[in-house]
Amino acid sequence: MKLSPGDPVENYLRASHVSITAETLASTRKALGLDKPVPVQYMNWVGNLLKGDFGVSYSKKVPVIDLVSEAIVPTFQLGLFSFLILLLTAPILGIISAVNKNSFIDYIVQALSYTGVSVPTFWLGYILIIIFAVSLKILPVSGRGGLENLILPCITLVTPLVAQTTFLIRKSILEQMEKPHVENAVIRGVSRKKVIINHLLRNAAIPIVTVLSSNIMFLLTGSVLIEEIFSWPGIGKLFATAVRTGDFPLIQIMLLFFGVMSVIVNEITQIMIKYIDPKLRLKEKTGM
The missing domain is CATH 1.10.3720.10 (MetI-like)
Structure with a gap:
């Protein structure tokens, strides 16, 4: 997924109707946890999964x-x-x-x-x-x-x-x-x-x-x-x-x-x- 074209953060901002700037990209990436190494992101996802938190869709804004x-x-x-x-x-x-x-x-x-x-x-x-x-x-x-x-x-x-x-x-x-x-x-x-x-x-x-x-x-x-x-x-x-x-x-x-x-x-x-x-x-x- 990391090697696929396109930036999910940009798609997230477009879905949120937020202007895309270097500042908003950086802050959103940090808020979503995408600034961390891939292994850390994966472990965070597994941890949330075990707690029953499956995440929220970037594009639809619903669970x-x-x-x-x-x-x-x-x-x-x-x-x-x-x-x-x-x-x-x-x-x-x-x-x-x-x-x-x-x-x-x-x-x-x-x-x-x-x-x-x-x-x-x-x-x-x-x-x-x-x-x-x-x-x-x-x-x-x-x-x-x-x-x-x-x-x-x-x-x-x-x-x-x-x-x-x-x-x-x-x-x-x-x-x-x-x-x-x-x-x-x-x-x-x-x-x-x-x-x-x-x-x-x-x-x-x-x-x-x-x-x-x-x-x-x-x-x-x-x-x-x-x-x-x-x-x-x-x-x-x-x-x-x-x-x-x-x-x-x-x-x-x-x-x-x-x-x-x-x-x-x-x-x-x-x-x-x-x-x-x-x-x-x-x-x-x-x-x-």
């Missing part, structure tokens, strides 16, 4: 915790709907592609996945705006409102994730199909449905859960560009504004938020993996 609290709901809303789309599409496409390897359906799914991975997110967002908001006028272009406002940002956000996750699920299923127990099940005449559910999905569940969990963090932290394009008032847009204005207190609390969310998602993932894989539960019980 940063209030700004983050307001932005969390729109981001969670966008992330939840995007994750539901991901959950309902990627596993199905990956399984269909894998069990129909080298078929016309497989080639179509792979072609769509390659396209989804290759298309830049910002370009996709603008194309969707031009088609559905400007030309057809059937969807709103920006802002937060009803469910219709979620459609374009959700599609833009989730498209590369669906494509990437479909590839990974297809790969995991194909690896399981080569295992001896799956081949034996097919030879024994086990129905295709039972082979997919009892043998392929069960054994491919761990990498699938891991991939989906990692996508949750991307949906929460990787939505900066999407929220900027669609003027979505969430964490991503707030973070982008904070970086542009050099709003240190706001940047710091948001980085802390991203870190805490990462730890929470990782812990939930580990719990789910242990629940799915009995071997891991047995190892934990025996200590081996």
Whole structure:
């Protein structure tokens, strides 16, 4: 943050409608504690954090915790709907592609996945705006409102994730199909449905859960560009504004938020993996 262009003190003074002079810069820098060495500034911030003082936004002049609290709901809303789309599409496409390897359906799914991975997110967002908001006028272009406002940002956000996750699920299923127990099940005449559910999905569940969990963090932290394009008032847009204005207190609390969310998602993932894989539960019980 210290190496980023711009002076946060100047931005602070502009937001306060105070004339920028050498004297006001020096006095404000001292009042904000920005004249001290970086390690001292950090320790002061940690000390205030432990006391429940998260700081005040330089640009908005309100407690940063209030700004983050307001932005969390729109981001969670966008992330939840995007994750539901991901959950309902990627596993199905990956399984269909894998069990129909080298078929016309497989080639179509792979072609769509390659396209989804290759298309830049910002370009996709603008194309969707031009088609559905400007030309057809059937969807709103920006802002937060009803469910219709979620459609374009959700599609833009989730498209590369669906494509990437479909590839990974297809790969995991194909690896399981080569295992001896799956081949034996097919030879024994086990129905295709039972082979997919009892043998392929069960054994491919761990990498699938891991991939989906990692996508949750991307949906929460990787939505900066999407929220900027669609003027979505969430964490991503707030973070982008904070970086542009050099709003240190706001940047710091948001980085802390991203870190805490990462730890929470990782812990939930580990719990789910242990629940799915009995071997891991047995190892934990025996200590081996």
